[in-house]
Amino acid sequence: MRERMPGKMHQDETRCKAVILTTHFNGWHGIYFKLNSNNMPTKTKQKEKTKNIVALTGDQAASEAMRQIDPDVVAAYPITPQTEIVMNFSQFVDDGKVSTEMIHVESEHSAMSACVGSAVSGARTMTATSANGLALMWEIVYIAASTRLPIVMPVVNRALSAPINIHCDHSDSMGARDSGWIQIYCENAQEVYENVIVAVKVAEHKKILLPVMVCQDGFITSHGVEGIEIFPDDKVKKFIGEYKLEHTLIDVDNPVTYGPLDLQDFYFEHKRQQSEAMKNAITTIPEVLAEFNRTFGKSHDLIEEYRLNDAQIGIVALSSTVGTTKTVVDELRKEGLKVGLLKPRFFRPFPKERITKALAGLKAVAVLDRSESFSNEGGPLFTEIKAALYESAKRPLVTNYIYGLGGRDIFPEDIKKVYKDLEDIKKNGKVGSLVNYLGVRD
Amino acid sequence: MAKKGWKDIPIGGLIEEAGTAKEYKTGSWRTFRPVIDKAKCINCLQCWMHCPDSCIKVKDSKMEGFDYDYCKGCGICASVCPVKCIKMKPDVKQ
């Protein structure tokens, strides 16, 4: 099944793995031009006849959103495959296209530390990272969330070492799922661009005040070029609005303390507040998305249902695999199979009600996890969805597929196999194997 | 007084006022208290320099006494005093 390239190529590739990894800058900033568009929503059609479509990679899309946001401070350290975000943004700073104070730090631990310092000073603050970089900033990742600092961080998903690997899986951000950050997973570069903008508004919302990770698939999305619709600068600026922190550390006339010792007597209360903020997030994010949709003519939601209405079997997946699965759904639908797809756009907060409702009518569901949690009970997306379904009156049979670790490609054929397995589960009324490994060599 | 619950405190561990440590009188921790023999004191202010809780009262460059509201009775002042004019004596609670 996986024989798409002959053996000699594999040998070549294996040989190449020994060299030092570098990231190349291709030197391509997007070229801007106007394009007549036929598929604009009718509401805005009269006002705006053209869309600004630009060829950008996922990384470039993230940095383009950052340019428009023009944060007060960016403190970041480059790491493959996030490098191009930091590189592009540094160029924007040097070219005077943003007024951001850029802090080039010596490690990710320092990057997030600088972000915390900046954020308590009331500055709109951003950074970006991947994999080992996220692991290195771990301690401060928790501090950012617990101090309730609305930092926005594009995360370009990459496998964690060892063995060393620079390609996509979700083990980095999934490991941080309990850190108190909001997590958004992007299907493509367009969503990266849009979600970075949304993230600022979500993070800074008075009822939320939590940092946000905007996750995209390393290389697959981050280095793939697509046509991206870029919104006008002023419209983005107006949407995100001004950021004003009520109590800042640099307001010497009204001195405050951030990050105090907080022991048995108050720590628990502060954690309880964090839980409440996440609960607020699940009800408030749809309001922010509604405003985004109104402003930019989009249809974002906590989840996206794809041909689920009358489906009998379905797949749940995150990020770029969703797109590939959509093409398979379309193909199988043509053959008359009632298949569907569910994409959680937000993983933190976990949109439990929406997910269980969307899956209630199905007979069998496969959850695709691009990371392993080593619980022996499946990947993180699977265990959460299974737990959510426990209280559902109507619940489908569920099974888990761990796939794509370390950038192992997932092809439509792989996804077809999952739907075929689901057909069998539907027919037999029981799940054969709870946790499966898709695309690994036996 | 009952401590405030999670709904009533600032988020993220923020403390909205400065100098709130002043409200916490650590003098209650003391079992020994420093006592000075002013006749022997040479006003070198070594005690003032070393006191970790800023509890040595000084006026016009002269050692004036101790701030017993915050002095924890650690004895550093007595230890560093070059003329041994500070003695640690069992604290008598009022």
Place this chain on the structure above:
Amino acid sequence: MKDLLEIRWHGRGGQGAKTAAQFLAEAALELGKYIQAFPEYGPERAGAPIRSYTRISDKPINIHSPVTNPDVVAVVDPTLLDTIDVTNGLGDDGILVVNTHEDVAAIRKKTNFKKGKVAVCNATKISLEILKIPMPNTPMLGALLKVRNIVPIENLENEVKKKFLKKIGQEKTDGNIKAIRRAHKEVKIG
């Protein structure tokens, strides 16, 4: 024709296969098409075999996996023919474009690609003569567009101008345009 046009590029790191994939996609984007262009990254270095891909469609492109059944395969480096099955997944109505000094028959024999279209063009020679460096990617685009008119060649040239002018200057940009035109003229199709 199916909705989606898929092109696979074979080259070696440094020969511009990634850039070629992107030029073509962006020229199509300007015509209002939906596009994808992406390289297959290993630990890249000059000389390592790499693949890159172009997808062009009139409809939004959802798929995010490498191209396995290309409509067109472009081989930027002839030495790859000895080590890689470049026609893997290429259908009977597929197109194979190779940078080579050999003729169509020799390439058919070497690749065992019998049914589809084969085109040959000595893109390395063209770039050496015009640009004085072996950068076969732009002439390969000229050759490819002769075999299949994916975008008008003028659109491609505009794209090359836009991208190259600032980066490599007027003279080298003109050289690339010249190389594209010459390859477009010299390509042999059989």
